[in-house]
Amino acid sequence: MVDLFEKLKTNRGPLGQHSQIAHGYFAFPKLEGEIGPHMMFRGKEVLNWSLNNYLGLANHPEIRKADTEATQQYGLAYPMGARMMSGNSTIMEQFEAQLSEFVGKEDTMVLNYGYQGIMSVIDALLTRHDVVVYDSECHACIIDGLRLHMGKRFMFPHNDIENCEKQLQRATKLANETGGAILVITEGVFGMLGDLGKLDQIVALKQKYQFRLLVDDAHGFGTMGKTGAGTPEHFGVMDGVDLYFSTFAKSMASIGGFVSGPENVIEYLRYNCRSQIFAKTLPMPIVLGNMKRLEMLRTMPELKDKLWEIVNALQSGLKARGFKIGACESPVTPVFLSGGTNEAANLIIDLRENYHIFCSIVIYPVVPKDVIMLRLIPTASHTLEDVNRTIEAFEKISDKLRSGIYAKSQIAAMV
Secondary structure (H helix, E strand, O other): OOOHHHHHHHOOHHHHOOHHHHEOOOEOOOEEOOOOOEEEEOOEEEEEOOOOOOOOOOOOHHHHHHHHHHHHHHOOOOOOOEHHHHHOOHHHHHHHHHHHHHHOOOEEEEEOOHHHHHHHHHHHHOOOOOEEEEEOOOOHHHHHHHHOOOOOEEEEOOOOHHHHHHHHHHHHHHHHHHOOOEEEEEEOEOOOOOOEOOHHHHHHHHHOOOOEEEEEOOOOOOOOOOOOOOHHHHHOOHHHOOEEEEEOOOOOOOOOEEEEEOHHHHHHHHOOOHHHHOOEOOOHHHHHHHHHHHHHHHHOHHHHHHHHHHHHHHHHHHHHOOOEOOOOOOOOEEEEEEOOHHHHHHHHHHHHHOOOEEOEEEOOOOOOOOEEEEEEOOOOOOOHHHHHHHHHHHHHHHHHHHHOHHHHOOOOOOO
């Protein structure tokens, strides 16, 4: 028998094995100062493309005022306790009604956290007789929710609707045998690649198959659709999405999440989502702050317009200079380069230390071997000057990568 803690000394996990050289720089970096495009990293100002502050609300004066006043009035303790027991409030119910109206659903349940929230929604909806069909690129929170599911699940390759239909055929046969139901899960905007789930085509499959559709639209809420109501609005299939989930951590630059759908289903979830029943409710300042954020999201379309001005300038500028950005149709902007782990490390150090640009970097096993993916998140707070500066820097590091400079260099001392 092996001691549990001794075992961890030699098996640090796929990410933890790099912790000694990665911590504080490639992993767990500290961005300091006022939230925005220009922040401090290790004592230097950097142009920051790594925050999900899509609409620039994080430090908006009206948001800061609302957050401050709500905290002064209520503190961070009220309401105290789990919502089912003692933590409910009229204000929370008003907020849920506002969300329902905005996304076009009968009812909404606000969730303490998006990640645990959707896990618990999946767990509460399904029995071991039910079958799940899901996209291979679904976020980790969905995968973790499916790990709680005791029944069968079928995965289809990313956005492969033909294969999705094949999995629905398998699921239909099995559900008929078990007496269960079918749930299809996909995303509105896939947060790594920036492409959209094919919601219109999945909804169309309802004409042939009996299933319910759950969409995780964390990156689409506030950024997609005419009013910002999300990717289902973008595709014109809001009624075809049975359960709509999103988080406040992206466009609203806050914390928490919500799930919207038919009134009877949301009522069921209120009494069966374990992550909400057995956890403290959101503090009132966060609820009131989120209500202010939703108000601004709904009544200030210029925020989304500015976001898309920056998105279009960045993505068109990158493509015009020959960069590969995949099939992104959302603000999430991946830039694909070729190189190994050592090259990736030297490239990102050069980008941060010498060009003073901070963005996230993704390497194997998240992407294939010899692929380097730089992930940029444009926001309404960025400027066209920020865009031009970044594209010029990317041209220079791309030239260095092709010339072999990063391959020859040892990983620089990060000081």
